[in-house]
Amino acid sequence: MEVFNSTGLMLGSIVNAKYLKLESYWTEKKYHNVSPIWRSLCAVRSSMKEAVCWAVGTGHEIKIWSDPWVPYLPDFRVEGLPGAQRKIYRVADLICQHSRMWKVDLVHEYFTPHEARAILSIQLPMDAIAGRLLWLKTPTSQFSSKSAHTMLTQNAPSSSSSPKINPAFHWKALWQLQGISPRVQIFLWRVITNSIPLKSRLAQFVSSIDNCCPLCHFSPETTDHLFLKREVVQLVWFGFPISLHVDMNNNDFTLEYIFKGWLSQPSSFEAAKMGCAIIWSIWKSRNRAVFDSWKFDPKEVITNALHVYNEHLVDACISPTLPQTNTQVGLVEASAHWSRPPEGYIKINVDGATWKNSIAVGLVVRNELGMYWLVDLSLMKISLGRMLLLRQKQELS
Numbered sequence: 001m002e003v004f005n006s007t008g009l010m011l012g013s014i015v016n017a018k019y020l021k022l023e024s025y026w027t028e029k030k031y032h033n034v035s036p037i038w039r040s041l042c043a044v045r046s047s048m049k050e051a052v053c054w055a056v057g058t059g060h061e062i063k064i065w066s067d068p069w070v071p072y073l074p075d076f077r078v079e080g081l082p083g084a085q086r087k088i089y090r091v092a093d094l095i096c097q098h099s100r101m102w103k104v105d106l107v108h109e110y111f112t113p114h115e116a117r118a119i120l121s122i123q124l125p126m127d128a129i130a131g132r133l134l135w136l137k138t139p140t141s142q143f144s145s146k147s148a149h150t151m152l153t154q155n156a157p158s159s160s161s162s163p164k165i166n167p168a169f170h171w172k173a174l175w176q177l178q179g180i181s182p183r184v185q186i187f188l189w190r191v192i193t194n195s196i197p198l199k200s201r202l203a204q205f206v207s208s209i210d211n212c213c214p215l216c217h218f219s220p221e222t223t224d225h226l227f228l229k230r231e232v233v234q235l236v237w238f239g240f241p242i243s244l245h246v247d248m249n250n251n252d253f254t255l256e257y258i259f260k261g262w263l264s265q266p267s268s269f270e271a272a273k274m275g276c277a278i279i280w281s282i283w284k285s286r287n288r289a290v291f292d293s294w295k296f297d298p299k300e301v302i303t304n305a306l307h308v309y310n311e312h313l314v315d316a317c318i319s320p321t322l323p324q325t326n327t328q329v330g331l332v333e334a335s336a337h338w339s340r341p342p343e344g345y346i347k348i349n350v351d352g353a354t355w356k357n358s359i360a361v362g363l364v365v366r367n368e369l370g371m372y373w374l375v376d377l378s379l380m381k382i383s384l385g386r387m388l389l390l391r392q393k394q395e396l397s
């Protein structure tokens, strides 16, 4: 395993020979009667998952179901269609070694459409060279014990509020949130620590990957671009009960900044949970748009985010209280504060914003619980002669 071999200690060869006869490092379950080194390596396995990915060559050395090899998928891994795991084992079996092309039929036979698209997007080298296990924590993809140490220190739950990373980020508050799906909670952590496979991130390590946003083909796909600053995503933030108005022109208005504010005090924890649900839902829709050619629909993102948000409310016996979103220093201008209409009334919020040559308009209708909503939106391209900036907020009750 190159990761270990490149420590220069031959440690990898020894460990491979001794313990990894057929099993992969990722699936080996033996913990007893093993050396302290191997036990330590197993202990950090889950942290290592986000740090390595194969660059596919011939595919002979890559195990389809346990190794990380598809850069566009979560943890770089595939699950496949039911039964597929018994039929095919090595990535090499999916590649025609003469033409150096994917066996498209096989890929479609064994994987979901989403995974198949991700696999087929991997560019195979023209020559039948061996694959390389890339270490994603250094720009050169070369393993260094320093980078591993930094990563593991960052990942350790006890030191996740370590001043070394995101000093002011309230990790502790994040982990203590009640009534939130753990997968969504962890997803925020991955986003803030820049650990999800966004194009801009992948392009740092794999030269054949374009860093451009696959949805708008306009900006690099960064965390803030995908989750916050795209026009269509603005509508999501505004249309959700948080009614967050995204300031497109303020570079300091980042995802980290917003969540930092929300997690700094209990009165905005609900907003933080909603924010987690939104980014999770945006990511799901982004993946469906990229791999399954679905349309990125802000209404659908909101519906799914509401579902995710409500999922655990009952478990936590929390009434759907509405968040105070604008209580944190600096966030006052960032979000429109929503107050409930009296029982039996509905409230309509309208927001408009301009961005480059477009206007976006969002309309939200809610009852006193804030849980019924409707977003009517229009995105218009306008020929901009000298258009006055239009940013109006009206609150009608």
Ligand SMILES: [Zn+2]
Pocket (backbone or CB within 6 Å): 213, 214, 215, 216, 217, 218, 219, 225, 230
């Ligand atoms: Zn984009």
